[in-house]
Amino acid sequence: MAGDSLANGANGHVDQAKDAKAPTKNSYAVKVGLAQMLKGGVIMDVVDVEQARIAEEAGAVAVMALERVPADIRREGGVARMSDPTMIKEIKQAVTIPVMAKARIGHFVEAQILEAIGIDYIDESEVLTPADDTHHINKHNFKLPFVCGCRDLGEALRRIAEGAAMIRTKGEAGTGNVVEAVRHVRSTLGEIRKLQTMDDDELYVYAKEIRAPIDLVRQCKELGRLPVVNFAAGGVATPADAALMMQMGCDGVFVGSGIFKSGDPAKRARAIVEAVAHYNDPKVLMEVSCDLGEAMVGINLEDKRVTRMAARSE
Amino acid sequence: MAGEAAPVDVPAPRIGVLAIQGSFREHCGSLRKCGLPAEHAVEVRTPDQLQGLHGLIIPGGESTTMANVATRNGLLPALKDFSASGKPVWGTCAGLIFLADRALGQKKGGQALLGGLNVTVHRNFFGSQVNSFETELPTPKELQKLGGEDDPTFRAIFIRAPAIVEKGPSVDVLAQIDLPEGTTTSTADENGQEINKVIIAVRQDQLLATAFHPELTADTRWHSLFLRMVTENRDKADAAAAEGSSMSSRAREAPASSIRPADLPIFKEAEKLDYLK
Numbered sequence: 001m002a003g004d005s006l007a008n009g010a011n012g013h014v015d016q017a018k019d020a021k022a023p024t025k026n027s028y029a030v031k032v033g034l035a036q037m038l039k040g041g042v043i044m045d046v047v048d049v050e051q052a053r054i055a056e057e058a059g060a061v062a063v064m065a066l067e068r069v070p071a072d073i074r075r076e077g078g079v080a081r082m083s084d085p086t087m088i089k090e091i092k093q094a095v096t097i098p099v100m101a102k103a104r105i106g107h108f109v110e111a112q113i114l115e116a117i118g119i120d121y122i123d124e125s126e127v128l129t130p131a132d133d134t135h136h137i138n139k140h141n142f143k144l145p146f147v148c149g150c151r152d153l154g155e156a157l158r159r160i161a162e163g164a165a166m167i168r169t170k171g172e173a174g175t176g177n178v179v180e181a182v183r184h185v186r187s188t189l190g191e192i193r194k195l196q197t198m199d200d201d202e203l204y205v206y207a208k209e210i211r212a213p214i215d216l217v218r219q220c221k222e223l224g225r226l227p228v229v230n231f232a233a234g235g236v237a238t239p240a241d242a243a244l245m246m247q248m249g250c251d252g253v254f255v256g257s258g259i260f261k262s263g264d265p266a267k268r269a270r271a272i273v274e275a276v277a278h279y280n281d282p283k284v285l286m287e288v289s290c291d292l293g294e295a296m297v298g299i300n301l302e303d304k305r306v307t308r309m310a311a312r313s314e
Numbered sequence: 315m316a317g318e319a320a321p322v323d324v325p326a327p328r329i330g331v332l333a334i335q336g337s338f339r340e341h342c343g344s345l346r347k348c349g350l351p352a353e354h355a356v357e358v359r360t361p362d363q364l365q366g367l368h369g370l371i372i373p374g375g376e377s378t379t380m381a382n383v384a385t386r387n388g389l390l391p392a393l394k395d396f397s398a399s400g401k402p403v404w405g406t407c408a409g410l411i412f413l414a415d416r417a418l419g420q421k422k423g424g425q426a427l428l429g430g431l432n433v434t435v436h437r438n439f440f441g442s443q444v445n446s447f448e449t450e451l452p453t454p455k456e457l458q459k460l461g462g463e464d465d466p467t468f469r470a471i472f473i474r475a476p477a478i479v480e481k482g483p484s485v486d487v488l489a490q491i492d493l494p495e496g497t498t499t500s501t502a503d504e505n506g507q508e509i510n511k512v513i514i515a516v517r518q519d520q521l522l523a524t525a526f527h528p529e530l531t532a533d534t535r536w537h538s539l540f541l542r543m544v545t546e547n548r549d550k551a552d553a554a555a556a557e558g559s560s561m562s563s564r565a566r567e568a569p570a571s572s573i574r575p576a577d578l579p580i581f582k583e584a585e586k587l588d589y590l591k
Binding site for chain 2: 022023024025026027029030033034036037038039040041053056057058059060061062092094095096097098099115118119120121143144145189192223224225226247249270273274276277278281284
Protein backbone atom coordinates (compact mmCIF):
# COMPACT_ATOMS: atom_id res chain seq x y z
CA MET A 1 0.00 0.00 0.00
CA ALA A 2 2.91 2.29 0.62
CA GLY A 3 3.61 1.83 -3.07
CA ASP A 4 0.12 2.96 -3.98
CA SER A 5 1.20 3.95 -7.47
CA LEU A 6 -0.59 6.42 -9.63
CA ALA A 7 -2.12 3.59 -11.60
CA ASN A 8 -3.42 1.85 -8.51
CA GLY A 9 -4.50 4.94 -6.73
CA ALA A 10 -6.12 6.43 -9.75
CA ASN A 11 -7.97 3.40 -10.89
CA GLY A 12 -8.71 2.72 -7.33
CA HIS A 13 -10.44 -0.52 -7.81
CA VAL A 14 -7.35 -2.61 -8.29
CA ASP A 15 -7.77 -5.50 -5.94
CA GLN A 16 -4.94 -5.28 -3.49
CA ALA A 17 -6.19 -8.00 -1.21
CA LYS A 18 -6.48 -10.66 -3.89
CA ASP A 19 -3.87 -13.01 -2.52
CA ALA A 20 -3.53 -11.77 1.00
CA LYS A 21 -5.70 -13.26 3.68
CA ALA A 22 -4.71 -10.55 6.13
CA PRO A 23 -7.04 -7.56 6.23
CA THR A 24 -5.92 -4.65 4.07
CA LYS A 25 -6.45 -1.32 5.73
CA ASN A 26 -6.82 1.97 3.94
CA SER A 27 -6.83 0.56 0.41
CA TYR A 28 -8.16 2.91 -2.22
CA ALA A 29 -11.34 0.81 -2.42
CA VAL A 30 -11.91 1.39 1.29
CA LYS A 31 -11.23 5.12 0.92
CA VAL A 32 -13.64 5.50 -1.99
CA GLY A 33 -16.03 3.15 -0.23
CA LEU A 34 -16.74 5.55 2.63
CA ALA A 35 -17.58 8.26 0.11
CA GLN A 36 -19.95 5.81 -1.55
CA MET A 37 -21.74 5.36 1.77
CA LEU A 38 -22.21 9.14 1.97
CA LYS A 39 -23.90 9.34 -1.42
CA GLY A 40 -27.33 10.88 -1.50
CA GLY A 41 -26.56 12.69 1.73
CA VAL A 42 -25.76 16.13 3.10
CA ILE A 43 -22.47 17.01 4.80
CA MET A 44 -22.80 20.04 7.05
CA ASP A 45 -20.24 22.58 8.30
CA VAL A 46 -20.33 22.87 12.09
CA VAL A 47 -18.24 24.95 14.47
CA ASP A 48 -19.16 23.42 17.83
CA VAL A 49 -20.71 20.42 19.55
CA GLU A 50 -24.16 21.97 19.66
CA GLN A 51 -24.24 22.53 15.90
CA ALA A 52 -22.86 19.04 15.30
CA ARG A 53 -25.73 17.57 17.32
CA ILE A 54 -28.27 19.63 15.39
CA ALA A 55 -26.76 18.37 12.14
CA GLU A 56 -26.85 14.77 13.30
CA GLU A 57 -30.47 15.06 14.45
CA ALA A 58 -31.38 16.59 11.11
CA GLY A 59 -29.98 13.57 9.30
CA ALA A 60 -26.61 14.78 8.02
CA VAL A 61 -24.44 11.91 6.75
CA ALA A 62 -21.31 13.60 8.09
CA VAL A 63 -20.19 16.84 9.69
CA MET A 64 -17.32 19.09 8.70
CA ALA A 65 -15.68 20.47 11.83
CA LEU A 66 -14.16 23.91 11.37
CA GLU A 67 -13.44 26.99 13.41
CA ARG A 68 -15.41 29.50 11.36
CA VAL A 69 -17.94 28.86 8.62
CA PRO A 70 -16.86 30.27 5.23
CA ALA A 71 -19.21 33.27 5.53
CA ASP A 72 -17.38 34.36 8.70
CA ILE A 73 -13.98 33.70 7.15
CA ARG A 74 -15.01 36.05 4.34
CA ARG A 75 -16.24 38.72 6.72
CA GLU A 76 -13.42 38.60 9.22
CA GLY A 77 -10.56 38.05 6.80
CA GLY A 78 -7.14 37.12 8.12
CA VAL A 79 -5.54 33.71 7.71
CA ALA A 80 -7.88 30.76 8.09
CA ARG A 81 -6.18 27.61 9.39
CA MET A 82 -6.96 24.08 10.52
CA SER A 83 -9.20 24.06 13.60
CA ASP A 84 -8.01 23.40 17.13
CA PRO A 85 -7.79 19.60 17.55
CA THR A 86 -9.56 19.91 20.92
CA MET A 87 -12.66 21.21 19.21
CA ILE A 88 -12.53 18.51 16.54
CA LYS A 89 -12.13 15.82 19.21
CA GLU A 90 -15.12 17.16 21.13
CA ILE A 91 -17.26 17.04 18.02
CA LYS A 92 -16.02 13.54 17.23
CA GLN A 93 -17.10 12.40 20.67
CA ALA A 94 -20.48 14.08 20.44
CA VAL A 95 -21.72 12.42 17.25
CA THR A 96 -21.77 8.92 15.75
CA ILE A 97 -21.73 10.02 12.11
CA PRO A 98 -18.41 10.51 10.27
CA VAL A 99 -16.44 13.64 11.09
CA MET A 100 -14.45 15.54 8.47
CA ALA A 101 -12.11 18.46 8.96
CA LYS A 102 -10.28 20.89 6.73
CA ALA A 103 -6.55 21.24 6.17
CA ARG A 104 -4.98 24.09 4.22
CA ILE A 105 -4.01 23.33 0.62
CA GLY A 106 -0.50 21.89 0.59
CA HIS A 107 -0.24 21.80 4.41
CA PHE A 108 0.59 18.15 4.86
CA VAL A 109 1.44 18.58 8.52
CA GLU A 110 -2.05 19.83 9.29
CA ALA A 111 -3.24 16.69 7.49
CA GLN A 112 -0.93 14.54 9.66
CA ILE A 113 -2.42 16.13 12.76
CA LEU A 114 -5.96 15.50 11.54
CA GLU A 115 -5.05 11.87 10.86
CA ALA A 116 -3.67 11.58 14.39
CA ILE A 117 -6.99 12.79 15.80
CA GLY A 118 -8.66 9.82 14.11
CA ILE A 119 -11.32 11.65 12.15
CA ASP A 120 -12.85 10.04 9.07
CA TYR A 121 -12.11 12.32 6.10
CA ILE A 122 -9.83 15.29 5.37
CA ASP A 123 -10.94 18.18 3.17
CA GLU A 124 -7.95 19.86 1.53
CA SER A 125 -9.83 23.07 1.16
CA GLU A 126 -9.47 26.36 -0.68
CA VAL A 127 -11.77 27.87 1.97
CA LEU A 128 -8.76 27.98 4.28
CA THR A 129 -5.83 30.17 3.30
CA PRO A 130 -3.52 28.03 1.12
CA ALA A 131 -0.19 27.05 2.70
CA ASP A 132 1.38 26.15 -0.65
CA ASP A 133 0.33 28.11 -3.69
CA THR A 134 1.81 25.57 -6.10
CA HIS A 135 1.54 22.06 -4.69
CA HIS A 136 -1.28 20.12 -3.16
CA ILE A 137 -0.76 17.46 -0.50
CA ASN A 138 0.44 14.09 -1.81
CA LYS A 139 -2.61 12.30 -0.55
CA HIS A 140 -1.26 8.81 -1.32
CA ASN A 141 0.92 9.22 1.78
CA PHE A 142 -2.07 9.16 4.11
CA LYS A 143 -4.25 6.46 5.61
CA LEU A 144 -7.24 8.76 5.71
CA PRO A 145 -9.17 9.55 2.56
CA PHE A 146 -9.23 13.11 1.19
CA VAL A 147 -11.89 15.18 -0.53
CA CYS A 148 -10.74 18.03 -2.78
CA GLY A 149 -12.40 20.82 -4.69
CA CYS A 150 -12.52 21.29 -8.45
CA ARG A 151 -13.83 23.76 -11.03
CA ASP A 152 -13.46 21.58 -14.09
CA LEU A 153 -12.53 18.10 -15.22
CA GLY A 154 -8.79 18.76 -15.45
CA GLU A 155 -8.66 20.02 -11.88
CA ALA A 156 -10.71 17.06 -10.62
CA LEU A 157 -8.39 14.57 -12.32
CA ARG A 158 -5.25 16.30 -11.03
CA ARG A 159 -6.62 15.94 -7.49
CA ILE A 160 -7.50 12.27 -8.08
CA ALA A 161 -3.98 11.69 -9.42
CA GLU A 162 -2.67 13.13 -6.14
CA GLY A 163 -4.79 10.58 -4.27
CA ALA A 164 -8.13 12.29 -3.58
CA ALA A 165 -10.82 9.65 -2.98
CA MET A 166 -13.72 12.05 -3.34
CA ILE A 167 -14.27 15.23 -5.35
CA ARG A 168 -16.51 18.22 -4.69
CA THR A 169 -17.11 21.23 -6.85
CA LYS A 170 -15.59 24.36 -5.35
CA GLY A 171 -18.46 26.72 -5.96
CA GLU A 172 -17.90 29.93 -4.04
CA ALA A 173 -18.10 29.08 -0.33
CA GLY A 174 -19.72 31.48 2.13
CA THR A 175 -21.65 33.44 -0.48
CA GLY A 176 -25.03 31.71 -0.37
CA ASN A 177 -24.89 32.08 -4.14
CA VAL A 178 -25.16 28.86 -6.07
CA VAL A 179 -24.06 30.25 -9.43
CA GLU A 180 -20.42 29.19 -9.15
CA ALA A 181 -21.33 25.69 -7.98
CA VAL A 182 -23.62 25.37 -11.00
CA ARG A 183 -20.83 26.61 -13.27
CA HIS A 184 -18.38 24.07 -11.86
CA VAL A 185 -20.80 21.14 -12.04
CA ARG A 186 -21.77 22.07 -15.61
CA SER A 187 -18.13 22.40 -16.54
CA THR A 188 -16.92 19.15 -14.94
CA LEU A 189 -19.80 16.93 -16.02
CA GLY A 190 -20.14 18.64 -19.41
CA GLU A 191 -16.51 17.94 -20.19
CA ILE A 192 -17.05 14.27 -19.37
CA ARG A 193 -20.01 14.21 -21.75
CA LYS A 194 -17.85 15.77 -24.47
CA LEU A 195 -15.06 13.31 -23.69
CA GLN A 196 -17.38 10.39 -24.36
CA THR A 197 -17.84 11.51 -27.96
CA MET A 198 -14.10 11.82 -28.63
CA ASP A 199 -12.00 9.43 -30.64
CA ASP A 200 -9.41 7.60 -28.54
CA ASP A 201 -6.69 9.10 -30.73
CA GLU A 202 -7.77 12.56 -29.64
CA LEU A 203 -7.37 11.88 -25.92
CA TYR A 204 -3.62 12.58 -25.78
CA VAL A 205 -4.00 16.18 -26.87
CA TYR A 206 -7.15 16.59 -24.80
CA ALA A 207 -5.33 15.32 -21.69
CA LYS A 208 -2.56 17.81 -22.42
CA GLU A 209 -5.05 20.63 -22.86
CA ILE A 210 -6.87 19.99 -19.59
CA ARG A 211 -3.57 19.16 -17.87
CA ALA A 212 -4.69 15.77 -16.60
CA PRO A 213 -3.05 12.31 -16.62
CA ILE A 214 -3.94 10.41 -19.78
CA ASP A 215 -4.93 7.22 -17.94
CA LEU A 216 -7.48 9.06 -15.84
CA VAL A 217 -8.86 10.81 -18.92
CA ARG A 218 -9.29 7.41 -20.57
CA GLN A 219 -10.94 6.02 -17.47
CA CYS A 220 -13.42 8.92 -17.34
CA LYS A 221 -14.30 8.34 -20.97
CA GLU A 222 -14.85 4.64 -20.35
CA LEU A 223 -16.93 5.15 -17.20
CA GLY A 224 -18.84 8.20 -18.36
CA ARG A 225 -18.18 9.79 -14.98
CA LEU A 226 -15.44 10.63 -12.50
CA PRO A 227 -13.88 7.50 -11.02
CA VAL A 228 -14.72 8.72 -7.52
CA VAL A 229 -17.80 10.07 -5.74
CA ASN A 230 -18.61 13.64 -6.76
CA PHE A 231 -20.39 16.02 -4.36
CA ALA A 232 -21.48 19.62 -4.89
CA ALA A 233 -20.33 22.45 -2.63
CA GLY A 234 -19.96 26.19 -2.37
CA GLY A 235 -23.04 28.38 -2.18
CA VAL A 236 -25.83 25.89 -1.51
CA ALA A 237 -28.33 27.71 0.74
CA THR A 238 -31.80 26.27 0.12
CA PRO A 239 -33.42 22.85 -0.37
CA ALA A 240 -33.99 23.83 -4.00
CA ASP A 241 -30.27 24.59 -4.46
CA ALA A 242 -29.43 21.16 -3.05
CA ALA A 243 -31.92 19.35 -5.29
CA LEU A 244 -30.64 21.32 -8.29
CA MET A 245 -27.16 19.97 -7.64
CA MET A 246 -28.52 16.43 -7.36
CA GLN A 247 -30.58 16.66 -10.54
CA MET A 248 -27.54 18.00 -12.38
CA GLY A 249 -25.76 14.77 -11.54
CA CYS A 250 -23.93 15.19 -8.23
CA ASP A 251 -23.80 12.33 -5.74
CA GLY A 252 -24.48 14.48 -2.67
CA VAL A 253 -24.15 17.97 -1.25
CA PHE A 254 -21.94 19.90 1.16
CA VAL A 255 -23.68 22.79 2.92
CA GLY A 256 -21.42 25.25 4.67
CA SER A 257 -22.68 28.57 5.91
CA GLY A 258 -26.14 28.01 4.42
CA ILE A 259 -27.51 26.23 7.47
CA PHE A 260 -26.10 27.87 10.58
CA LYS A 261 -26.20 31.37 9.08
CA SER A 262 -29.95 31.08 8.47
CA GLY A 263 -32.91 31.95 10.67
CA ASP A 264 -33.90 28.41 11.73
CA PRO A 265 -30.87 26.11 11.32
CA ALA A 266 -32.51 22.89 12.59
CA LYS A 267 -35.47 23.24 10.27
CA ARG A 268 -33.40 24.24 7.26
CA ALA A 269 -30.97 21.37 7.90
CA ARG A 270 -33.85 18.87 7.94
CA ALA A 271 -35.34 20.42 4.81
CA ILE A 272 -32.07 20.14 2.88
CA VAL A 273 -31.64 16.50 3.95
CA GLU A 274 -35.17 15.75 2.70
CA ALA A 275 -34.55 17.65 -0.51
CA VAL A 276 -31.45 15.60 -1.30
CA ALA A 277 -33.16 12.29 -0.49
CA HIS A 278 -36.20 13.17 -2.64
CA TYR A 279 -34.42 15.36 -5.18
CA ASN A 280 -36.58 14.16 -8.06
CA ASP A 281 -39.93 14.68 -6.34
CA PRO A 282 -41.13 18.28 -6.83
CA LYS A 283 -44.02 17.77 -4.41
CA VAL A 284 -41.69 16.90 -1.54
CA LEU A 285 -39.37 19.74 -2.56
CA MET A 286 -42.31 22.14 -2.40
CA GLU A 287 -43.34 20.88 1.04
CA VAL A 288 -39.89 21.12 2.59
CA SER A 289 -39.29 24.59 1.15
CA CYS A 290 -42.22 26.09 3.10
CA ASP A 291 -41.71 28.33 6.15
CA LEU A 292 -37.96 27.92 6.50
CA GLY A 293 -37.46 31.42 7.87
CA GLU A 294 -34.72 33.66 6.67
CA ALA A 295 -32.05 32.26 4.36
CA MET A 296 -28.43 33.33 4.79
CA VAL A 297 -27.59 36.67 3.28
CA GLY A 298 -26.27 36.15 -0.22
CA ILE A 299 -23.33 37.84 -1.90
CA ASN A 300 -23.63 39.03 -5.47
CA LEU A 301 -20.72 37.55 -7.36
CA GLU A 302 -20.83 40.14 -10.12
CA ASP A 303 -19.03 42.37 -7.63
CA LYS A 304 -15.37 42.01 -8.63
CA ARG A 305 -14.17 42.91 -5.14
CA VAL A 306 -15.47 39.65 -3.70
CA THR A 307 -12.61 37.27 -2.88
CA ARG A 308 -12.66 34.25 -5.17
CA MET A 309 -11.73 31.34 -2.94
CA ALA A 310 -12.17 28.94 -5.85
CA ALA A 311 -9.31 30.60 -7.73
CA ARG A 312 -6.84 29.98 -4.91
CA SER A 313 -5.61 26.72 -6.38
CA GLU A 314 -5.73 24.82 -9.60
CA MET B 315 -36.96 -26.04 -5.31
CA ALA B 316 -33.67 -25.07 -3.78
CA GLY B 317 -30.72 -24.76 -6.10
CA GLU B 318 -32.86 -25.07 -9.22
CA ALA B 319 -33.18 -22.23 -11.67
CA ALA B 320 -36.64 -20.70 -11.79
CA PRO B 321 -38.71 -21.70 -14.83
CA VAL B 322 -38.60 -19.10 -17.58
CA ASP B 323 -42.33 -18.32 -17.62
CA VAL B 324 -42.42 -17.23 -13.97
CA PRO B 325 -41.96 -13.44 -13.78
CA ALA B 326 -38.85 -12.33 -11.97
CA PRO B 327 -39.44 -11.13 -8.41
CA ARG B 328 -39.51 -7.42 -7.70
CA ILE B 329 -36.92 -6.34 -5.16
CA GLY B 330 -36.96 -2.96 -3.51
CA VAL B 331 -33.83 -1.12 -2.40
CA LEU B 332 -34.32 1.54 0.25
CA ALA B 333 -33.09 4.61 -1.63
CA ILE B 334 -33.02 7.35 0.97
CA GLN B 335 -29.24 7.53 1.04
CA GLY B 336 -26.14 5.38 0.68
CA SER B 337 -25.15 2.57 -1.65
CA PHE B 338 -28.59 1.84 -3.13
CA ARG B 339 -27.54 2.22 -6.75
CA GLU B 340 -24.70 -0.23 -6.17
CA HIS B 341 -27.24 -2.77 -4.87
CA CYS B 342 -29.46 -2.24 -7.91
CA GLY B 343 -26.39 -2.79 -10.09
CA SER B 344 -25.53 -6.04 -8.32
CA LEU B 345 -29.11 -7.30 -8.67
CA ARG B 346 -29.00 -6.58 -12.39
CA LYS B 347 -25.74 -8.49 -12.61
CA CYS B 348 -27.56 -11.45 -11.06
CA GLY B 349 -29.95 -11.34 -14.01
CA LEU B 350 -32.81 -9.41 -12.42
CA PRO B 351 -34.44 -7.16 -15.04
CA ALA B 352 -33.58 -3.51 -14.35
CA GLU B 353 -37.22 -2.53 -13.77
CA HIS B 354 -37.51 -5.23 -11.10
CA ALA B 355 -34.88 -3.55 -8.91
CA VAL B 356 -37.03 -0.78 -7.47
CA GLU B 357 -35.76 2.27 -5.59
CA VAL B 358 -37.96 2.82 -2.53
CA ARG B 359 -38.38 6.30 -1.04
CA THR B 360 -42.08 6.43 -0.14
CA PRO B 361 -44.49 3.96 1.51
CA ASP B 362 -46.49 3.33 -1.68
CA GLN B 363 -43.36 2.17 -3.50
CA LEU B 364 -43.27 -0.88 -1.19
CA GLN B 365 -46.40 -2.29 -2.79
CA GLY B 366 -45.93 -5.33 -4.96
CA LEU B 367 -42.38 -5.98 -3.79
CA HIS B 368 -41.23 -9.48 -2.90
CA GLY B 369 -38.15 -8.48 -0.98
CA LEU B 370 -36.29 -5.44 0.29
CA ILE B 371 -32.64 -4.47 0.64
CA ILE B 372 -31.55 -1.83 3.14
CA PRO B 373 -28.20 -0.58 1.83
CA GLY B 374 -25.07 0.74 3.46
CA GLY B 375 -24.97 4.40 4.39
CA GLU B 376 -25.69 6.33 7.54
CA SER B 377 -28.35 4.56 9.58
CA THR B 378 -29.25 7.75 11.47
CA THR B 379 -29.94 9.58 8.21
CA MET B 380 -32.06 6.73 6.89
CA ALA B 381 -33.99 6.50 10.16
CA ASN B 382 -34.54 10.26 10.25
CA VAL B 383 -35.88 10.59 6.73
CA ALA B 384 -37.92 7.38 6.97
CA THR B 385 -39.53 8.54 10.21
CA ARG B 386 -40.48 11.92 8.82
CA ASN B 387 -42.26 10.73 5.69
CA GLY B 388 -44.06 7.81 7.32
CA LEU B 389 -41.91 5.18 5.64
CA LEU B 390 -40.74 3.62 8.91
CA PRO B 391 -44.08 2.00 9.90
CA ALA B 392 -44.53 0.80 6.32
CA LEU B 393 -41.07 -0.80 6.43
CA LYS B 394 -41.95 -2.46 9.74
CA ASP B 395 -45.15 -3.84 8.23
CA PHE B 396 -43.23 -5.10 5.21
CA SER B 397 -40.70 -6.87 7.38
CA ALA B 398 -43.43 -8.25 9.69
CA SER B 399 -45.31 -9.66 6.69
CA GLY B 400 -42.59 -12.29 6.41
CA LYS B 401 -41.07 -11.07 3.16
CA PRO B 402 -37.29 -11.29 2.95
CA VAL B 403 -35.29 -8.25 4.02
CA TRP B 404 -31.50 -7.90 3.75
CA GLY B 405 -29.51 -5.20 5.50
CA THR B 406 -25.87 -4.39 4.73
CA CYS B 407 -23.83 -2.38 7.25
CA ALA B 408 -26.20 0.47 8.14
CA GLY B 409 -29.01 -1.88 7.07
CA LEU B 410 -27.84 -4.41 9.67
CA ILE B 411 -28.07 -1.73 12.37
CA PHE B 412 -31.52 -0.80 11.08
CA LEU B 413 -32.76 -4.41 11.32
CA ALA B 414 -31.31 -5.13 14.75
CA ASP B 415 -33.46 -5.29 17.86
CA ARG B 416 -30.73 -3.66 19.96
CA ALA B 417 -27.90 -1.30 19.03
CA LEU B 418 -24.96 -0.11 21.11
CA GLY B 419 -23.02 3.07 20.48
CA GLN B 420 -25.97 5.03 19.16
CA LYS B 421 -26.21 8.79 19.00
CA LYS B 422 -27.54 10.66 22.02
CA GLY B 423 -31.24 9.94 22.42
CA GLY B 424 -30.95 6.76 20.37
CA GLN B 425 -32.20 6.22 16.88
CA ALA B 426 -35.25 4.62 15.32
CA LEU B 427 -34.63 0.99 14.39
CA LEU B 428 -36.72 -1.29 12.25
CA GLY B 429 -35.93 -4.23 14.50
CA GLY B 430 -36.96 -7.82 13.99
CA LEU B 431 -33.50 -9.35 13.98
CA ASN B 432 -32.81 -10.75 17.43
CA VAL B 433 -29.24 -9.47 17.80
CA THR B 434 -27.31 -6.73 19.51
CA VAL B 435 -25.15 -4.75 17.10
CA HIS B 436 -22.32 -2.47 18.03
CA ARG B 437 -22.32 0.58 15.78
CA ASN B 438 -18.84 1.43 14.50
CA PHE B 439 -17.49 -1.68 16.24
CA PHE B 440 -14.31 -1.59 14.18
CA GLY B 441 -13.68 2.10 14.87
CA SER B 442 -13.44 5.11 12.60
CA GLN B 443 -12.32 5.33 8.99
CA VAL B 444 -8.63 4.74 9.81
CA ASN B 445 -9.68 1.23 10.86
CA SER B 446 -11.80 0.49 7.80
CA PHE B 447 -10.45 -2.48 5.85
CA GLU B 448 -11.05 -5.11 3.22
CA THR B 449 -10.28 -8.79 3.53
CA GLU B 450 -10.94 -12.26 2.13
CA LEU B 451 -13.05 -14.56 4.31
CA PRO B 452 -13.94 -18.27 3.95
CA THR B 453 -17.09 -18.74 1.89
CA PRO B 454 -19.97 -19.94 4.08
CA LYS B 455 -21.78 -23.07 2.93
CA GLU B 456 -24.92 -21.04 2.25
CA LEU B 457 -23.05 -19.22 -0.50
CA GLN B 458 -21.79 -22.31 -2.29
CA LYS B 459 -23.37 -23.35 -5.60
CA LEU B 460 -24.45 -19.77 -6.21
CA GLY B 461 -22.45 -19.07 -9.30
CA GLY B 462 -18.89 -17.99 -9.62
CA GLU B 463 -16.23 -20.68 -9.66
CA ASP B 464 -17.01 -21.71 -6.10
CA ASP B 465 -14.35 -19.43 -4.80
CA PRO B 466 -13.32 -20.70 -1.35
CA THR B 467 -13.21 -17.12 -0.11
CA PHE B 468 -15.27 -14.00 -0.58
CA ARG B 469 -14.15 -10.39 -0.51
CA ALA B 470 -15.55 -8.35 2.34
CA ILE B 471 -15.22 -4.57 2.62
CA PHE B 472 -15.76 -3.08 6.07
CA ILE B 473 -16.33 0.67 6.25
CA ARG B 474 -16.81 2.10 9.72
CA ALA B 475 -18.55 -1.20 10.11
CA PRO B 476 -20.81 -2.53 12.86
CA ALA B 477 -20.58 -6.04 14.29
CA ILE B 478 -22.96 -8.39 16.04
CA VAL B 479 -21.92 -8.80 19.67
CA GLU B 480 -24.86 -10.88 20.87
CA LYS B 481 -27.47 -13.03 19.14
CA GLY B 482 -30.66 -14.87 19.95
CA PRO B 483 -31.05 -18.66 19.56
CA SER B 484 -32.96 -18.50 16.25
CA VAL B 485 -30.22 -16.55 14.53
CA ASP B 486 -27.84 -18.52 12.26
CA VAL B 487 -24.28 -17.27 11.96
CA LEU B 488 -23.09 -17.16 8.35
CA ALA B 489 -19.71 -15.51 8.84
CA GLN B 490 -17.34 -14.43 11.59
CA ILE B 491 -14.08 -12.58 11.57
CA ASP B 492 -11.03 -12.59 13.82
CA LEU B 493 -10.96 -9.49 15.92
CA PRO B 494 -8.50 -7.13 14.28
CA GLU B 495 -5.70 -5.83 16.43
CA GLY B 496 -6.57 -2.69 18.27
CA THR B 497 -10.31 -3.29 18.15
CA THR B 498 -12.31 -2.29 21.18
CA THR B 499 -13.34 -5.59 22.64
CA SER B 500 -15.05 -4.33 25.75
CA THR B 501 -18.54 -5.22 24.55
CA ALA B 502 -17.52 -8.59 23.28
CA ASP B 503 -16.19 -9.43 26.72
CA GLU B 504 -19.54 -8.82 28.37
CA ASN B 505 -20.71 -12.25 27.27
CA GLY B 506 -18.46 -13.67 29.92
CA GLN B 507 -16.64 -15.99 27.54
CA GLU B 508 -13.41 -15.68 25.73
CA ILE B 509 -14.19 -14.33 22.29
CA ASN B 510 -11.63 -13.64 19.66
CA LYS B 511 -14.09 -13.68 16.79
CA VAL B 512 -17.01 -11.45 16.10
CA ILE B 513 -20.13 -12.18 14.02
CA ILE B 514 -20.47 -10.25 10.76
CA ALA B 515 -23.20 -12.08 8.81
CA VAL B 516 -26.39 -13.72 10.06
CA ARG B 517 -29.70 -15.10 8.86
CA GLN B 518 -32.87 -15.35 10.93
CA ASP B 519 -35.66 -16.90 8.87
CA GLN B 520 -36.37 -14.29 6.16
CA LEU B 521 -33.94 -11.69 7.50
CA LEU B 522 -30.39 -11.56 6.17
CA ALA B 523 -27.82 -9.14 7.55
CA THR B 524 -24.17 -8.45 6.74
CA ALA B 525 -21.81 -5.98 8.39
CA PHE B 526 -19.79 -5.66 5.18
CA HIS B 527 -20.65 -4.46 1.69
CA PRO B 528 -21.14 -7.14 -1.01
CA GLU B 529 -22.55 -4.34 -3.20
CA LEU B 530 -19.07 -2.82 -3.43
CA THR B 531 -17.55 -5.97 -4.92
CA ALA B 532 -18.02 -7.81 -8.20
CA ASP B 533 -18.96 -10.96 -6.25
CA THR B 534 -22.70 -11.49 -6.74
CA ARG B 535 -23.08 -14.54 -4.54
CA TRP B 536 -24.63 -12.66 -1.61
CA HIS B 537 -27.14 -11.07 -3.94
CA SER B 538 -27.84 -14.48 -5.47
CA LEU B 539 -28.46 -15.86 -2.00
CA PHE B 540 -30.95 -13.10 -1.29
CA LEU B 541 -32.62 -13.55 -4.69
CA ARG B 542 -33.05 -17.23 -3.89
CA MET B 543 -34.55 -16.38 -0.48
CA VAL B 544 -36.99 -14.05 -2.21
CA THR B 545 -37.91 -16.51 -4.95
CA GLU B 546 -38.45 -19.36 -2.51
CA ASN B 547 -40.50 -17.18 -0.21
CA ARG B 548 -42.64 -15.93 -3.07
CA ASP B 549 -43.23 -19.47 -4.32
CA LYS B 550 -44.42 -20.39 -0.87
CA ALA B 551 -46.74 -17.40 -0.83
CA ASP B 552 -49.48 -16.78 -3.32
CA ALA B 553 -47.89 -16.94 -6.77
CA ALA B 554 -51.00 -15.56 -8.44
CA ALA B 555 -50.93 -12.42 -6.34
CA ALA B 556 -47.32 -11.94 -7.30
CA GLU B 557 -48.10 -12.06 -11.01
CA GLY B 558 -50.96 -9.62 -10.74
CA SER B 559 -48.83 -7.03 -9.03
CA SER B 560 -46.30 -6.58 -11.76
CA MET B 561 -47.67 -3.26 -12.92
CA SER B 562 -48.41 -1.72 -9.53
CA SER B 563 -46.43 0.99 -7.80
CA ARG B 564 -44.56 2.85 -10.46
CA ALA B 565 -42.34 5.54 -9.06
CA ARG B 566 -44.17 8.83 -8.96
CA GLU B 567 -41.00 10.74 -9.53
CA ALA B 568 -40.30 13.00 -12.41
CA PRO B 569 -38.28 11.18 -15.09
CA ALA B 570 -34.66 10.97 -14.03
CA SER B 571 -32.58 13.74 -15.47
CA SER B 572 -30.94 12.54 -18.65
CA ILE B 573 -27.69 14.26 -17.73
CA ARG B 574 -27.17 12.20 -14.59
CA PRO B 575 -23.98 10.22 -15.13
CA ALA B 576 -23.69 6.51 -14.57
CA ASP B 577 -22.86 5.18 -11.16
CA LEU B 578 -19.43 4.22 -9.93
CA PRO B 579 -18.16 0.91 -11.22
CA ILE B 580 -18.22 -2.17 -9.10
CA PHE B 581 -14.77 -2.96 -7.81
CA LYS B 582 -12.76 -5.55 -9.73
CA GLU B 583 -14.80 -4.88 -12.87
CA ALA B 584 -12.72 -1.78 -13.23
CA GLU B 585 -9.55 -3.81 -13.47
CA LYS B 586 -10.05 -4.13 -17.19
CA LEU B 587 -9.77 -0.36 -17.31
CA ASP B 588 -6.24 -0.44 -16.05
CA TYR B 589 -4.51 0.60 -19.27
CA LEU B 590 -1.11 0.80 -17.71
CA LYS B 591 -0.80 -2.95 -17.21
